[in-house]
Amino acid sequence: MNALERFIDPISGFSSKPAPFVVEIFAWYLHEIKLKDRFQTSDIGPCFDEVHMSRPANVSLVLTRLCEKNPPRLIKDSKGYRLHQNARKELALRLPQRATSTATTALLNDLTSKVRNPTHKVFLNEALLCFRHHAYRAAIVMVWNLAYSHILGRIFDAHLQDFEQQRAKVYPKLPTVTKLTDFEDYGERQVIEICRGARIFSATICKILTERLNRRNSAAHPSSATFTAVQAEDMITDLVNNVLLVTGPLPQGTNSHGSS
Structure with missing residues (x-):
């Protein structure tokens, strides 16, 4: 089991969650575990591969919609994407107590x-x-x-x-x-x-x-x-x-x- 698989293992039904939720979890992982200040579209696809899940048909579209939500879940700038501070804090609280x-x-x-x-x-x-x-x-x-x-x-x-x-x-x-x-x-x-x-x-x-x-x-x-x-x-x-x-x-x- 690789690091990302260990990370998602306690999240019940993770493989059946909607793509936006999965992408947010991957984004949190990239920030908090891989220490990425920003991430790119090209960082998300390999996360699906690592946990043996099918990639969304259009990862870029999922990211765009997360940016467009009100309030936004992601922020995009010239350096890439990052989770909005509120989304980042919320996800930290929502992640289950680790088995x-x-x-x-x-x-x-x-x-x-x-x-x-x-x-x-x-x-x-x-x-x-x-x-x-x-x-x-x-x-x-x-x-x-x-x-x-x-x-x-x-x-x-x-x-x-x-x-x-x-x-x-x-x-x-x-x-x-x-x-x-x-x-x-x-x-x-x-x-x-x-x-x-x-x-x-x-x-x-x-x-x-x-x-x-x-x-x-x-x-x-x-x-x-x-x-x-x-x-x-x-x-x-x-x-x-x-x-x-x-x-x-x-x-x-x-x-x-x-x-x-």
């Missing part, structure tokens, strides 16, 4: 027996506590801290030579890493960029880290944005399943670059 919240809590609980690093345990326990108490903004921040701390540990323990060689090429003025605390002088994006260039982690993992860093930044910086269970679940499941559980200690026989 997958239980699975997300179980995923974090299951990690507690696998995480031995004391710092990581603190981040994990706080992420779990925040998620259980619906503090989704904080849960997003804490699960990022857990994943990023893990990434730094993997670099230091298994890939430091490769990291240093690439760092010297692209950021020669940054300090040499001789202890974990030296990473405090690095920006998170710099670390991800160096890892990508050195092929320490796969391009897919680096892309996930970049996207999730954007989400963390949205949650960590003061703003009026509301963060929901949907967004926290997506962040947690993606970082746990696609970063934490695939970038751990390398089994014997795997190459030193850890091309997961």
